[in-house]
Amino acid sequence: MTPPKRLLATHATKSVGPLTGIRVLDMTRVLAGPFCTMLLGDLGAEVIKVEHPARGDDTRAWGPPFKLYEKQVGAIEGVTSKGGLYRQPPLFKGESAYYLCANRNKHSIAIDIKVQQGRQVILDLAKESDVFVENYVPGKLAEYGLGYEDMKKVNPKLIYASITGYGSSGPYANKPGYDTIIEAEAGLMHITGEANGPPVKVGVAVTDVTTGIYAHSAILAALLSRVKSNVGQHLDVSLMQTQATVLANIASSYLVGGKEGSRLGSSHPSIVPYQVFPTKDGSICIGAGNDKQYKIFTDAISRPDLLENPKYATNADRVQNRDELVALITEALSDWKTDDLVSRLEGSGMPFGPVNTIKQTFEHPQLVARQVVKEVEHPFAGILKLVGPAVEYSTSEVGVRLPPPMLGQHTDDVLRRVLNYSDDQIESVVRSGGAILYDYNI
Amino acid sequence: MFSTRIIPRTTRFRTPLVSHRYQSTVAPTTPAGKTLGPLSGIRVLDMTRVLAGPFCTMLLGDLGAEVIKVEHPARGDDTRAWGPPFKLYEKEVAAIEGSAYYLCANRNKQSIAVDMKIKEGRQVILDLAKESDVFVENYVPGKLAEYGLGYEDLKRVNPKLIYASITGYGSFGPYANKPGYDTIIEAEAGLMHITGEANGPPVKVGVAVTDVTTGIYAHSAILAALLSRVKSNVGQHLDVSLMQTQATVLANIASSYLIGGKEGSRLGSSHPSIVPYQVFPTKDGSICIGAGNDKQYKIFTDAINRPDLLENPKYATNADRVQNRDELVALITEALSIWKTDDLVSKLEGSGMPFGPVNNIKQTFEHPQLVARKVVKEVEHPFAGTLKLVGPAVEYSSSHVGVRLPPPMLGQHTEQVLRSILNYSDEQLETTVRSGGAVLYDYNLPAQDAFDLPSQ
Numbered sequence: 028m029t030p031p032k033r034l035l036a037t038h039a040t041k042s043v044g045p046l047t048g049i050r051v052l053d054m055t056r057v058l059a060g061p062f063c064t065m066l067l068g069d070l071g072a073e074v075i076k077v078e079h080p081a082r083g084d085d086t087r088a089w090g091p092p093f094k095l096y097e098k099q100v101g102a103i104e105g106v107t108s109k110g111g112l113y114r115q116p117p118l119f120k121g122e123s124a125y126y127l128c129a130n131r132n133k134h135s136i137a138i139d140i141k142v143q144q145g146r147q148v149i150l151d152l153a154k155e156s157d158v159f160v161e162n163y164v165p166g167k168l169a170e171y172g173l174g175y176e177d178m179k180k181v182n183p184k185l186i187y188a189s190i191t192g193y194g195s196s197g198p199y200a201n202k203p204g205y206d207t208i209i210e211a212e213a214g215l216m217h218i219t220g221e222a223n224g225p226p227v228k229v230g231v232a233v234t235d236v237t238t239g240i241y242a243h244s245a246i247l248a249a250l251l252s253r254v255k256s257n258v259g260q261h262l263d264v265s266l267m268q269t270q271a272t273v274l275a276n277i278a279s280s281y282l283v284g285g286k287e288g289s290r291l292g293s294s295h296p297s298i299v300p301y302q303v304f305p306t307k308d309g310s311i312c313i314g315a316g317n318d319k320q321y322k323i324f325t326d327a328i329s330r331p332d333l334l335e336n337p338k339y340a341t342n343a344d345r346v347q348n349r350d351e352l353v354a355l356i357t358e359a360l361s362d363w364k365t366d367d368l369v370s371r372l373e374g375s376g377m378p379f380g381p382v383n384t385i386k387q388t389f390e391h392p393q394l395v396a397r398q399v400v401k402e403v404e405h406p407f408a409g410i411l412k413l414v415g416p417a418v419e420y421s422t423s424e425v426g427v428r429l430p431p432p433m434l435g436q437h438t439d440d441v442l443r444r445v446l447n448y449s450d451d452q453i454e455s456v457v458r459s460g461g462a463i464l465y466d467y468n469i
Numbered sequence: 470m471f472s473t474r475i476i477p478r479t480t481r482f483r484t485p486l487v488s489h490r491y492q493s494t495v496a497p498t499t500p501a502g503k504t505l506g507p508l509s510g511i512r513v514l515d516m517t518r519v520l521a522g523p524f525c526t527m528l529l530g531d532l533g534a535e536v537i538k539v540e541h542p543a544r545g546d547d548t549r550a551w552g553p554p555f556k557l558y559e560k561e562v563a564a565i566e567g568s569a570y571y572l573c574a575n576r577n578k579q580s581i582a583v584d585m586k587i588k589e590g591r592q593v594i595l596d597l598a599k600e601s602d603v604f605v606e607n608y609v610p611g612k613l614a615e616y617g618l619g620y621e622d623l624k625r626v627n628p629k630l631i632y633a634s635i636t637g638y639g640s641f642g643p644y645a646n647k648p649g650y651d652t653i654i655e656a657e658a659g660l661m662h663i664t665g666e667a668n669g670p671p672v673k674v675g676v677a678v679t680d681v682t683t684g685i686y687a688h689s690a691i692l693a694a695l696l697s698r699v700k701s702n703v704g705q706h707l708d709v710s711l712m713q714t715q716a717t718v719l720a721n722i723a724s725s726y727l728i729g730g731k732e733g734s735r736l737g738s739s740h741p742s743i744v745p746y747q748v749f750p751t752k753d754g755s756i757c758i759g760a761g762n763d764k765q766y767k768i769f770t771d772a773i774n775r776p777d778l779l780e781n782p783k784y785a786t787n788a789d790r791v792q793n794r795d796e797l798v799a800l801i802t803e804a805l806s807i808w809k810t811d812d813l814v815s816k817l818e819g820s821g822m823p824f825g826p827v828n829n830i831k832q833t834f835e836h837p838q839l840v841a842r843k844v845v846k847e848v849e850h851p852f853a854g855t856l857k858l859v860g861p862a863v864e865y866s867s868s869h870v871g872v873r874l875p876p877p878m879l880g881q882h883t884e885q886v887l888r889s890i891l892n893y894s895d896e897q898l899e900t901t902v903r904s905g906g907a908v909l910y911d912y913n914l915p916a917q918d919a920f921d922l923p924s925q
Contacts, residue, residue, distance in 0.1 A: 271844050
């Protein structure tokens with residue numbers, strides 16, 4: 028079978044993504060790295076995820092929750108099994124929701140880099156790839172002969188992106204990176220939480236995710252650079268530097284204005300009321316940004332007294348008498364059910380929003396109308412619901428093409444199709460333990 | 470209030486300006502041996518304001534693009550007035566002071582003061598769109614189309630233009646016309662529900678994280694569209710919104726619900742299935758302990774001289790610790806309350822157990838790692854002196870990516886842009902200015918090359 032050509036120049040149709048024809052070799056694990064390569068896959072790149080043969084990506088085991096299998100995984104011994112070089116795949120409880128959120132649009136190969144032939148597979152693939160992404164502790168892959176200098180030798184056009192906790196140089200470079208720890212070290216926890224409460228972390232690993240998004244954009248920038256320069260380069264992306272960037276105006280207030288950050292709960296430092304209030308059955312965020320909007324608010328909740336009182340007439344007054352007014356509004360809203368309040372305020376001209384649970388978020392009419400949740404068929408776990416790409420492109424095809432792969436599901440296919448390995452070469456690699464073939468019977 | 474000169478002098482500039490846009494050439498090298506930025510030669514016309522949009526275009530500027538920021542002649546970007554804190558001017562100028570908020574998201578841009586309510590002002594925008602590669606805006610959907618500056622309008626003058634719209638909720642759907650506020654959308658899209666103490670109210674993130682992440686995502690969509698255009702040779706319309714970005718950032722929390730039916734909840738700083746993995750108060754601050762497994766827990770109890778916290782069978786394994794969480798957390802809280810943060814950090818450093826002090830913003834930027842990596846950059850502002858800004862987050866081994874220009878004064882580059890990019894004659898300039906379509910502010914500064922490189 029002749030190997031398919033890599034698309035280098037095509038006409039724009041809705042079936043072609045910005046990265047169609049680009050191949051990404053992915054040695055990342057957990058969240059930041061896989062999120063990055065998933066976004067590249069969304070844009071049409073072919074992403075080859077290298078996984079340790081026994082366990083694969085750590086997150087495969089992170090649950091509950093798991094999506095349980097609806098079909099039996101793997102072949103039936105002696106009936107449908109391929110035998111020979113093939114093995115029964117390792118079984119997990121199901122597909123973990125954690126693994127599923129960050130691994131669509133990828134092919135998985137089971138390779139052991141501790142074995143020489145396994146490393147050779149990686150080098151051979153690097154020659155055929157445009158992008159290489161890894162998140163090992165700095166220097167680790169170089170020990171295996173898979174560092175940037177090694178890869179650059181076999182493929183000078185390769186873009187090599189390293190995602191780490193703290194960066195590839197500096198006193199903390201060898202410290203493993205954990206989102207929670209870095210949220211603490213890099214200022215985010217200090218400014219998140221109630222004013223009179225302890226620092227808290229963000230409810231999702233936001234530093235991991237944002238680093239993944241930033242890393243994928245750096246790779247896109249390097250690909251653009253390569254169009255002109257025709258060479259690759261090494262990208263150094265870290266959770267800590269991304270986190271420092273995300274501090275935005277809070278960083279600036281300190282660096283430029285000498286003003287330290289602090290926790291404010293859900294309040295605004297210079298506008299009242301602009302915060303969350305509990306309702307009878309939940310919470311709502313009120314954003315009365317100016318005096319006009321405040322009047323709309325007090326009218327809507329039938330509390331003209333909260334406006335007529337000179338202590339609350341202008342924003343400056345309200346800021347001055349913040350605690351008092353917040354207590355009064357809290358009392359006033361405690362009578363209201365969230366839905367009734369939402370109906371009352373809808374279209375009034377005052378910004379507001381209910382504090383939605385995750386369920387309510389994905390039932391939000393706007394996200395439903397925009398079909399943000401995508402469904403994809405998984406070979407064993409049935410229909411999966413995933414959050415689709417965030418950006419709509421009018422011309423390019425961007426979306427969910429493949430379900431998150433089973434561990435080592437595509438080893439054979441990649442070795443043959445991308446590397447043109449013969450039967451003998453495949454047998455040699457497998458017998459050495461460098462690659463494992465799992466018999467999924469699909 | 471502003472001193473304006475209506476009739477421009479033709480000999481105003483000290484050096485002749487050549488607008489160089491690299492279409493397809495080998496990228497020249499900079500003195501430091503790096504190639505010019507990935508986006509050098511790309512021009513971005515920027516009609517965004519506040520945070521998400523300007524953050525996006527700032528990132529494009531960091532990558533070497535020429536960014537032209539269109540501002541309302543009287544007020545400019547709203548954030549210019551958002552302070553304190555302000556960086557006060559060291560040299561005299563009659564203008565709005567530079568707020569720290571404005572300064573954080575507007576480096577590497579030139580500012581032109583153009584009023585799109587005036588026909589000649591709109592014509593400037595259309596003329597610039599023809600000379601640009603990217604157009605970014607964050608008006609309520611349909612607003613710019615009313616002014617003849619919608620996607621279809623600009624596509625007609627420049628089919629290769631990439632037009633990115635950044636909105637609160639997206640360009641279509643029942644909420645499309647609702648203005649987007651980071652705090653409100655953190656509430657509506659699940660982030661507040663999962664942030665805060667378990668027995669406390671929902672809180673917002675301490676920075677407008679949805680705004681910033683949307684800015685980052687938008688800039689990457691623009692890069693993807695530029696890559697697409699290399700092959701296709703046409704532009705397209707990009708629809709980026711705070712709400713959809715926020716839904717994406719929910720990552721595994723979203724997945725737990727969508728796939729596993731498991732609702733999210735607030736956990737403070739704790740981990741749902743590992744104990745201890747959370748923040749504890751110290752004598753003089755807070756510290757985050759991450760004893761991810763039994764081995765690391767032993768390291769921890771040894772370090773704080775509390776072997777009893779390990780020997781007790783109630784806390785021996787992680788499963789035990791999770792079971793007896795409240796009790797153990799209280800004991801550890803008591804144990805750590807006698808430690809100063811710095812002493813605890815010294816004790817745990819290099820021990821093999823993940824941990825980190827809860828740093829305030831000052832401590833963050835004094836963190837040895839951020840200092841070693843020179844994350845804070847200094848740039849000279851023509852009036853406000855030396856500014857400290859957080860530099861680009863990614864290090865590129867070949868491409869030059871960095872802070873080239875300080876955030877501009879309002880309308881600082883109007884004349885320069887109209888002359889050098891649009892080749893407006895004296896007469897055209899005068900007509901535009903007299904109509905009110907553009908306003909010239911006299912800052913008494915030399916013309917600035919968009920491709921100025923820092924001296925280091």
